[in-house]
Amino acid sequence: MADGQSPQGETLLYLTDEQLRQGAEAMFFAYRGFTADPDRILAGLSYGRAHHRALHFIHGAPGTTVNNLLSILGVTKQSLNRVLRTLIEDGLVESQVGRTDKRERHLYLTADGEALEKQLTDAQRARMRAAFRQAGPEAVAGFRRVLEAMMDPEMRRHYQKLREGRG
């Protein structure tokens, strides 16, 4: 294929159709593994992956507003609200009316919420840690570089902002 070679004749094997196909399949299979462990825990709690995501990002950005969470998660407010309502009812998330802008709701995890978030994240991180350790630091750096390049620009902004906020 024309894509197998660059104009300079330099081999770009990682850009052949077959390599791209394998990359896509790797994403598919790996994402399944990535979510498998927390999903198992959630199944017994009448919660789903959506609850995990909410807990994760509230934990990572305490005091975030509903609107901000919305744009990070990329779902509609109706969809998020269903999840958030159950989490608040169950005492895992606290919603505080904004001090300066009373229209806003600032979201925090309660002690119970932190506990569940930790449980879910620990399960997920065990697998990630093993994968990172096995692949080695250079592979991990490449992994992150490719993923970052694959994001939509707006998602990349969120990603980088979250990184900065935590150092």
Added chain:
Amino acid sequence: MADGQSPQGETLLYLTDEQLRQGAEAMFFAYRGFTADPDRILAGLSYGRAHHRALHFIHGAPGTTVNNLLSILGVTKQSLNRVLRTLIEDGLVESQVGRTDKRERHLYLTADGEALEKQLTDAQRARMRAAFRQAGPEAVAGFRRVLEAMMDPEMRRHYQKLREGRG
């Protein structure tokens, strides 16, 4: 944290909780980008991501049985069947009763099915190609190494088998 340093004192920065957390967020945001382009095409066709997956893997392994597809996709046969039925009704997939074992159905893409698969895959690959090109060959190798290590063993077997089947 105890995890920031290996017993030998060698820095393992990529295994800190914060790095693992960033890895998880990268997976989340990148997967959204990964599926965004084909999803846009599918939205106008009354098909969903499940249809794309079926087309993708039938394309990659023509003549595969329903059961084999089931274990690759990791869903129930009832779930797959709904998707498969619409694809067959719409003339994108052909189902042939097995010659030796009449319980089995062998699946093939029709010309129309191949055309849609190509359209979807091209959209997805354009983004992957850009990401791969931007990140460079070493990053791509690391990307794949980490993803492979992240898979469930059974999924990794499927992944490797698909690779072998195509060279």
Added chain:
DNA sequence: CAGTTTACGTCAGTCTTGTTGACATTCCAA
């Protein structure tokens, strides 16, 4: 101050895609 915009919540309805359970057909082996 009046009108508009923003932020949030909710009700109702739909769609995709996952799940169980029940059932028919086919193959194979005791």
Added chain:
DNA sequence: TTGGAATGTCAACAAGACTGACGTAAACTG
């Protein structure tokens, strides 16, 4: 040949996404 295992289909249901419409309160703006 009969019973179990494998394969696939039909029916019903649930989670979680979506749109659209509406309501309320607060903030902003001319």
